Amino acid sequence: MLRGDQTMPAILIALVSGLIFGVGLVISQMMNPAKVLNFLDVAGHWDPSLAFVMAGAIPVAALGFYLGRRRAAPVFAKTFSTPAQTKIDFRLIVGATLFGIGWGLVGFCPGPALAALQSGRHEVFIFVAAMIAGMLAFGISSV
Amino acid sequence: MTEFTPISAALGGALIGLSALILFLLDGRIAGISGILGSFLAFRPGEILWRLAFLAGLIAAPALYAAAGGHVPPLTVTSSIPLLLIGGFLVGFGTRLGNGCTSGHGVCGIARLSPRSIAATLIFMTAAGVTVFIMRHVAG
Numbered sequence: 001m002l003r004g005d006q007t008m009p010a011i012l013i014a015l016v017s018g019l020i021f022g023v024g025l026v027i028s029q030m031m032n033p034a035k036v037l038n039f040l041d042v043a044g045h046w047d048p049s050l051a052f053v054m055a056g057a058i059p060v061a062a063l064g065f066y067l068g069r070r071r072a073a074p075v076f077a078k079t080f081s082t083p084a085q086t087k088i089d090f091r092l093i094v095g096a097t098l099f100g101i102g103w104g105l106v107g108f109c110p111g112p113a114l115a116a117l118q119s120g121r122h123e124v125f126i127f128v129a130a131m132i133a134g135m136l137a138f139g140i141s142s143v
Numbered sequence: 144m145t146e147f148t149p150i151s152a153a154l155g156g157a158l159i160g161l162s163a164l165i166l167f168l169l170d171g172r173i174a175g176i177s178g179i180l181g182s183f184l185a186f187r188p189g190e191i192l193w194r195l196a197f198l199a200g201l202i203a204a205p206a207l208y209a210a211a212g213g214h215v216p217p218l219t220v221t222s223s224i225p226l227l228l229i230g231g232f233l234v235g236f237g238t239r240l241g242n243g244c245t246s247g248h249g250v251c252g253i254a255r256l257s258p259r260s261i262a263a264t265l266i267f268m269t270a271a272g273v274t275v276f277i278m279r280h281v282a283g
Contacts, residue, residue, distance in 0.1 A: 006189060006190070006191075006192045006193055009169075010169070010170045010193055011192050011193050011196045012196070013165060013166065013169045013170050014166065014170055014172070014193040014194070014196040014197040014200070015196040015197065015199060015200040016165065016200065017162045017163075017165045017166040017170075017174060017197055017200065018162070018196065018197035018198060018199065018200025018201040018202075018204070019200035019201070019203065019204050019207065020158050020159075020161055020162040020165065020200075020204075021158070021159055021162035021163075021174060021176075021197075021200070021201050021204070021246075022200060022201040022202070022203070022204020022205060022208075023155075023158055023204050023205075023207075023208050023213075024155045024156065024157070024158030024159035024160075024161075024162060025155065025159070025201075025204070025205075026155070026204065026205050026208050026213065026215050026216075027151055027154055027155035027158060027213075028151060028152045028153075028154070028155025028156055028158075028159070029145075029148060029151065029152070029155070029216050030152075030155065031205070031216075031218060032145070032216060032217075032218050032219055033218065033219065033220055033221075033222070034145050034218075034219035034220075034221070035145050037275055038144070038145045040268075040271045040272045040274075040275040041272075041275045041276070041279055042272060042276075043276055043279075043280055044279055044280070045144045045145075047144075047145045047146070047147050048147060048149075049145075049147055049148050049149065049152040050152070052148075052149045052152035052153045052156060053152045053153070053155060053156035053159070054156060054249065054250065054253075055153060055156065056152065056153035056154065056155065056156025056157040056159070056160060057156040057157065057159040057160035057163070057250045057254075058156075058160065058250060058253050058254045059160065059254075060157050060159075060160025060161050060163070060164055061159075061160040061163040061164055061167075061174075061250050061251055061254035062160075062254035062255075062256075063160075063164060064160075064163055064164025064165070064167045064168050064254075065167060065251075065254055065255050067164075067168055068167050068168055068171075071168075073171065074167070074168060074169055074170055074171030075168065075169045076169050076170055076171075077169075077170050077171040077172075078171075079171055080167070080171040081171050081172055081173065082173065082255070083173065083242065083252075083257070083259075085242065085259065086257070086258070086259055087259065088258065088259050088262045091240055091241065091242075092241050092242065092259060092262065092263055092266075093241075093262075093266060094237075094240060094241070095236075095237045095238065095239070095240030095241020095242065095263075096237065096241040096248070096262075096263040096264075096266035096267040096270070097237070097266055097267070097270045098233045098236060098237030098240065098241075098270075099233065099234055099237030099238045099241055099244060099267050099270070100237070100266060100267035100268065100269065100270025100271040100272075100273075100274065101233050101237070101270050101271070101274050102229070102230040102231065102232070102233025102234035102235075102237060103230070103234060103245075103267065103270075103271045103274075104270065104271035104272065104273070104274025104275045104278070105222065105226055105229060105230035105233070105274055105278065106220075106222045106226060106227055106230035106231070106234075107220075107222075108230070108231075108234065109176075109234060109238075109244050109245045109246075110176040110177045110180060110234065110235075110238060110244050110245075110246070111176035111201065111244070111245065111246050113231075113234075114176065114180070114198065114201050114202050115201055115202065115204060115205055116205075116218055117202055118202065118203075118204075118205040118206050118215070119205075119217075119218050121218065121220060123220040123222065123224075123227055124218070124220065126224060126227045126228060126231065127222075127227045127228075127230065127231040127234075128231065129231065130227065130228045130229075130230070130231025130232045130235065131231040131232070131234050131235035132180075132184065132235060133231070133232055133235060134231065134232040134233065134234065134235020134236035134237070134239070135177075135180065135181045135184055135235040135236070135238070135239050136184060136235075137232070137235070137236055138181070138235070138236045138239035138240055139181070139184065139185055139239070142239075
């Protein structure tokens, strides 16, 4: 049943990592679309909080990547899986633009939308269902 | 209007960074939510369980945080159902086409100093800002 890099420690670490990510979303309030939309609304009552989330996250993540670069392999897996693509191509530009429009329409990006399911609100379930449909539609279109 | 909360924002952000650090150093994986969810939905053999575990942790986190005595702030969602459907679809399709979202490109990609991720972040931030401007100040 456990194949590839999926050893039990690696799976437990993924669970812990997901938990910490979710708690980070709660504490930073990025689960709340109103906070996100007010960050994006520079011309309105601007709430710069999201910039502070990025400023808190990026240095800590960067430390992880810096330390990773000094190791031959991660602790519980055979190799580091880093994105192979480096080109800024048409796909990236169109994809990021479509994502940005959707994000600006509602104020949810994938992580906060999933964490917000806990609220039990039907709006969140509708958004997540549509997001999954979008991902599956991409999967079908790219086969 | 929402209150500017720099300290809790930076603290929560640091936890998101810690999550990315742990997942990379120990499992060798990038904490990009759209990639983890999108690849999970593709059901690639041998790649399913760690993604499922991460997603389960992410989804369970707010309830566990509340059970531990933490305060989970209420959400304000004002979008209509058609807007939720269109927005959700665009977020799902766009993040897969562009290989990442706020976490994969915005946090991990920038932390890796990837020019591709820096470009993606500038593009989706701009597109989102323009969308909000049109919705609130032009159409609204």
